[in-house]
Amino acid sequence: RLASVIAKQLLEGQRVAVVRCEMLNVSGSFYRNKLKYFAFLRKRMNSNPKRGPYHFRAPSKILWRTVRGMIPHKTKRGMEALNRLRVFEGIPPPYDKTKRMVVPSALRVLRLKPGRKYASIGRISREVGWRYGDVVEKLEVKRKEKSAAYFEAKKKMNALKAKAAASL
Secondary structure (H helix, E strand, O other): OHHHHHHHHHHOOOOEEEOOHHHOEEEOOHHHHHHHHHHHHHOOOOOOHHHOOOOOOOHHHHHHHHHHOOOOOOOHHHHHHHHOEEEOOOOOHHHHOOOOOOOHHHOHHHHOOOOOOEEEHHHHHHHHOOOOHHHHHHHHHHHHHHHHHHHHHHHHHHHHHHHHHHHO
């Protein structure tokens, strides 16, 4: 669902940056999704596998490829649209200080019936060969600590501003 919304926005000319791709969810049990990905890994060029199809293991690249499938990427318009897309694991520095948005039409709690199974792309990626899950986790812990410290300072500043406004 998220990929289709992203694809539409890209084709309309919007720039999109997706962060924390490892936290994305896919409907269906983890085991079923893992089997689907292994079936995808088996699809390769018989004479020379280096010629493709390429099987990305990183969650960001999995999302990128999914969006690419929804865009006419071989046309000029499609190429330009795809160039407007940025995908990341975790939240890297330029985006950790910007306001983030969610897509309500793609939220699991709103779309998936309670009790249905789902799997995270991060876990699937780790099972099929993505080696940087631990690194991303460590960086995310550091980012969250810095973010919490900033938020506390901001709350104090807002309280002081409110107190100053009240005293006027």
